[in-house]
Amino acid sequence: MTARSTRRTTAAHSRIAAVGALAVAGAVLLTGCGDQTEKKGSSGESEGAGSVSAAPLAEKLPSAIRDKGVIKVGSDIAYAPVEFKDGSGKTVGIDPDLADAMGKQLGVRFEFENGTFDTLITGLRSGRYDIAMSAMTDTKDRQEGIDSDTGKKVGEGVDFVDYFTAGVSIYTKKGDDQGIKGWSDLCGKKVVLQRGTVSEDLAKDQAKKCPKGKKLSIEAFDNDQQAQTRLRAGGADAGSADFPVAAYSVKTSGGGKDFELVGEQVEAAPYGIAVGKDNAGLRDALKAAMDAIIENGEYKKVLDKWGVAEGAVTEATINGGK
Structure with missing residues (x-):
């Protein structure tokens, strides 16, 4: 996951974070299958997350996304417990569960597609994915499109919706x-x-x-x-x-x-959902959806389920990485 330069690139300030002991045992970890497409939504269901018109935050989505009813997610699905495939081949973990909860707010499905971590931002820039959600650490280098090894600009950068700390x-x-x-x-x-x-x-x-x-x-x-x-x-x-x-x-x-x-x-630094710099509407809709599931308790349920509650944030942040 993965990131996760790139940090899943080193943050400017170090601090110790206490993330709760993981409570889930016995899940089967299977090696990611290269760059294959997860045809169904993260929940494994073929139907959408719900009626777009009935979803409370649907109007915040860009019309192109709203009309499709799907948000394509680039993810390295081999990073348990954040995202991985269970024994049946279903994509599970913290990120897919949060995406499902956000999908109910936005009235769309989040469709996870598997790729190696260090190619996710490239896939996002090329339009293969709408977002990248893969235990990706929000950093200034990523925001600005800087290669952390060389210090040179390699792209336009991305925006982040921060949702967890690790x-x-x-x-x-x-x-x-x-x-x-x-x-x-x-x-x-x-x-x-x-x-x-x-x-x-x-x-x-x-x-x-x-x-x-x-x-x-x-x-x-x-x-x-x-x-x-x-x-x-x-x-x-x-x-x-x-x-x-x-x-x-x-x-x-x-x-x-x-x-x-x-x-x-x-x-310790924030995980963020990466969105193209030219897609502020989608970025802001994701922030609104994350804030909504934090407020309604779904966010806490997901983190409790995976035993990582102490990495929780109280609200989503745009580009909070250092």
């Missing part, structure tokens, strides 16, 4: 933390992670600080599940991911016997 964690094989308690302890070791995420940004920053003779080796993958598989097989010393994802993996992988979290989560 930090980044390190995890190791259970019972074999090798003394790793934080990022500085990774010097001389190998870390696995998902390409294009804040974990990769943090690892690159730490690698520059490591003393001579204690190189930090970084192996980046297309998705987080591949990184987990590498660590599980003994091909690395540690992994890193957004805290909700790392905690979920610790809880579920191998029945809780594969991994353990080490140290504190860092770099």
Whole structure:
């Protein structure tokens, strides 16, 4: 997820965030199937979220979206518990559940399409997706279309509707933390992670600080599940991911016997729904829908269901990333 540069790119200010322990156990994590289209809505139903005319916020949508009755969502659907496929192949998780709730407010379906995380903004710019919703961290670089590695402008940037807060964690094989308690302890070791995420940004920053003779080796993958598989097989010393994802993996992988979290989560920052700069109408409609489900309690129900209530926000924010 994924992001999640790109942060799922490092925020300008670090702070520790406490995101609740994940309560959902036993879900089956399946590897994402490349760049395939999820033909049905996130709920798996073929019908729309409801009558557009009867939806309380339908009139806030741009007419083209309202007429279609569908919002196409670019997402890396391999980032449990934020978005992933369950044992039946259905797209589930925090983002799909929130999208379903927002769809009831707007009278449209949110149709999730699977893609690798580092191509989602490109897909958004090209018009393949209407939005990107994929545990994507809102950052100034993304807002301004800046490549965080080179500092060069690579696009027009995107706007974000921020809806959640999460930090980044390190995890190791259970019972074999090798003394790793934080990022500085990774010097001389190998870390696995998902390409294009804040974990990769943090690892690159730490690698520059490591003393001579204690190189930090970084192996980046297309998705987080591949990184987990590498660590599980003994091909690395540690992994890193957004805290909700790392905690979920610790809880579920191998029945809780594969991994353990080490140290504190860092770099807490907002997840945002990415929208094109030329689509302010859709952006504002999404903000209104998110605010509505926060107010009516549906937002809390979703976060409670997935055990991440402490990452909640009290209102949606436009471009709140630093």
